[in-house]
Amino acid sequence: MTISITLVGATGWVGKELVRAIAAAPDLTLAAAVARQNAGQDAGPAVGAEALGVTLVASLEEALATPSDVVIDYTAPTVVKGHTLAAIGAGRAVVVGTSGMTGEDYAEIDAAARAAGVGVVAAGNYSITAALMQRFALLAARHVPDVEVIDYASAKKPDVPSGTARELAERLSAIRQEPTSRPIGSLIGPQEARGATVGRTQVHAVRLPGFVLSCEVLFGAPDERLSIRHDAGSSAAPYVAGTLLAVRRVREQPGLRRGLDTLLD
Numbered sequence: 001m002t003i004s005i006t007l008v009g010a011t012g013w014v015g016k017e018l019v020r021a022i023a024a025a026p027d028l029t030l031a032a033a034v035a036r037q038n039a040g041q042d043a044g045p046a047v048g049a050e051a052l053g054v055t056l057v058a059s060l061e062e063a064l065a066t067p068s069d070v071v072i073d074y075t076a077p078t079v080v081k082g083h084t085l086a087a088i089g090a091g092r093a094v095v096v097g098t099s100g101m102t103g104e105d106y107a108e109i110d111a112a113a114r115a116a117g118v119g120v121v122a123a124g125n126y127s128i129t130a131a132l133m134q135r136f137a138l139l140a141a142r143h144v145p146d147v148e149v150i151d152y153a154s155a156k157k158p159d160v161p162s163g164t165a166r167e168l169a170e171r172l173s174a175i176r177q178e179p180t181s182r183p184i185g186s187l188i189g190p191q192e193a194r195g196a197t198v199g200r201t202q203v204h205a206v207r208l209p210g211f212v213l214s215c216e217v218l219f220g221a222p223d224e225r226l227s228i229r230h231d232a233g234s235s236a237a238p239y240v241a242g243t244l245l246a247v248r249r250v251r252e253q254p255g256l257r258r259g260l261d262t263l264l265d
């Protein structure tokens with residue numbers, strides 16, 4: 001039995017790579033795919049591949065009419081929460097790639113997934129090396145209380161902070177001890193200069209041409225520093241293996257699992 005997939009955002013930067021990888025994987029089947037501008041076309045040629053016999057549709061609602069085991073979402077921050085809740089409502093497991101959701105959004109999704117008895121995996125970054133950055137940073141935070149996150153992305157990225165930085169900051173916040181830096185409210189000058197507080201962690205977002213996505217975790221201790229950094233390149237290939245790992249594991253348990261590193265052991 002193969003795992004059947006509904007892919008939303010099938011002709012996007014990541015979606016295209018996923019269509020090709022799903023078509024090449026013997027244990028996976030593309031059951032339905034959503035791409036608004038290419039609706040009516042076969043999904044294969046729409047991503048530069050052989051015909052797959054799957055006709056692209058214009059909305060997740062239409063795609064859910066076709067049975068599948070797992071919905072993958074790589075769309076946009078404005079629509080991902082609605083898509084995820086709709087897929088859960090239809091009894092599908094969900095792999096969330098799209099960035100932009102808050103910790104509160106994820107709490108709501110976890111509750112909905114548990115109530116429906118379906119699994120959800122969400123990762124701010126499905127690259128294996130980015131997951132390792134997160135794993136190493138969480139280990140370091142157990143020993144070093146002072147940590148801040150720098151989030152670098154392209155000038156065109158629509159959301160801030162990145163899914164990578166947001167997830168990292170929220171998870172660091174859950175385990176880190178109190179920092180030794182002065183409380184932000186006590187500082188002289190514009191408090192925005194200290195970045196945004198995500199969970200209990202300061203995140204500094206840089207948006208410049210020349211970056212795809214880089215994330216740096218900076219730890220400071222008396223008379224020494226530790227920097228852990230991940231730099232993404234220009235292709236979407238690094239996200240494919242992690243996303244498909246999540247597809248293969250998402251139905252193991254109901255509720256939300258956050259972070260690709262939760263699937264690595």
Ligand SMILES: NC(=O)C1=CN([C@@H]2O[C@H](COP(=O)(O)OP(=O)(O)OC[C@H]3O[C@@H](n4cnc5c(N)ncnc54)[C@H](O)[C@@H]3O)[C@@H](O)[C@H]2O)C=CC1
Nearest residue numbers: 009011012013014074075076079097098099123124125126
């Ligand atoms: N978790 C991870 O590892 C990664 C996450 N991302 C995130 O995934 C999201 C998508 O990234 P890209 O593929 O680079 O974007 P993209 O813009 O290249 O592709 C998104 C696709 O979704 C489509 N779309 C938008 N709204 C839609 C809707 N309502 N219904 C159906 N389709 C819709 C767009 O038309 C587009 O084809 C972003 O939030 C990005 O930050 C990107 C790379 C890796």
Ligand SMILES: O=C(O)C1=N[C@H](C(=O)O)C[C@H](O)C1
Nearest residue numbers: 099124125162163164213232
């Ligand atoms: O928008 C992007 O491009 C990316 N977004 C993801 C994020 O928000 O963290 C990660 C990926 O490296 C690229």
